Amino acid sequence: MARQDQEHFSIRFQVCVDCRKNFCDRCVPFKLLRRARCLLCGGRLIDGRQANRVWGTPLPGFVLYHDKGVRLIESGQFRAALVEFDEAARRRSGYRSAHFHRGVLLTRLGRDQEALLAFQRVIQLDPRNVAARFELGKLLRQLGRPAEAVRAYDRVLGLEPRYAMALAHKAIALADLGHLDEASAACDTALRLHTTNEAVEGTAHVAGTAYAARAAVFLKLGQHDDALAAIDNSLQYEPDNADSYDLRAHILDALGREADALQDRRQAGKLRHSQSG
Numbered sequence: 001m002a003r004q005d006q007e008h009f010s011i012r013f014q015v016c017v018d019c020r021k022n023f024c025d026r027c028v029p030f031k032l033l034r035r036a037r038c039l040l041c042g043g044r045l046i047d048g049r050q051a052n053r054v055w056g057t058p059l060p061g062f063v064l065y066h067d068k069g070v071r072l073i074e075s076g077q078f079r080a081a082l083v084e085f086d087e088a089a090r091r092r093s094g095y096r097s098a099h100f101h102r103g104v105l106l107t108r109l110g111r112d113q114e115a116l117l118a119f120q121r122v123i124q125l126d127p128r129n130v131a132a133r134f135e136l137g138k139l140l141r142q143l144g145r146p147a148e149a150v151r152a153y154d155r156v157l158g159l160e161p162r163y164a165m166a167l168a169h170k171a172i173a174l175a176d177l178g179h180l181d182e183a184s185a186a187c188d189t190a191l192r193l194h195t196t197n198e199a200v201e202g203t204a205h206v207a208g209t210a211y212a213a214r215a216a217v218f219l220k221l222g223q224h225d226d227a228l229a230a231i232d233n234s235l236q237y238e239p240d241n242a243d244s245y246d247l248r249a250h251i252l253d254a255l256g257r258e259a260d261a262l263q264d265r266r267q268a269g270k271l272r273h274s275q276s277g
Helices: 031-032 049-053 063-073 077-090 096-108 111-127 128-140 146-159 164-176 180-197 203-221 222-235 242-254 258-276
Strands: 011-014 021-026 045-047
Touching: 011 049, 021 049, 045 049, 045 222, 063 077, 077 096, 077 128, 096 111, 111 128, 128 146, 128 164, 164 180, 164 203, 180 203, 203 222, 203 242, 222 242, 242 258
Parallel strands: none
Antiparallel strands: 011 021, 011 045
């Protein structure tokens, strides 16, 4: 059936001899796949028809450490997870997924410079890794380096133009730089991609972030009523986003509604407290 409908089904796939992940010719161009290492651990790929050579055999130690780290993240044990990813990366320096998870956790733990190195290591190993480039952009903006963040997002969009979250975050960085027309255009494109279901990420987070970015642009333009409408749209998609409540409080301050602003700041604090616990 798959051979008769090759437009919708994959008929060829590769298997990593180490982490045992599958890669098919629908998720990775087969010409690229045939000469690539595993996109996650850097292991050797073999033709899927030979998968019985590796399935059922013990996983290497570095994969076990990595997979334990993933399970610890799922249970909210971030510091313990970092220890596992550190060991996986120590045992295999080319373990792209381990370095990526290290970067995300190090950012969460406030160890920003180490996180930067982790994301840069992923990109060194896999220059087409859009997730690592996106996280790098977020971190650079967080470190007060918006121009570098914009360049990081541009590299993401060069690889995947439909990455709406990259457009939304690029808009925020452009607003930081005072490039408000470009920021507004990036917001519009992100929202269009989301509305037409063309975005590679089909989540409410995309629209929530894009509307928040639009609110930040309107705030800088002094269009406070438009900013308030945009942030309210954002909260319709993400009602538990503490950062959006903080931004709404800034907008309300600009509108002279100090009591409402204080209420939003309190709500932001409650959300952060509940999410940290």
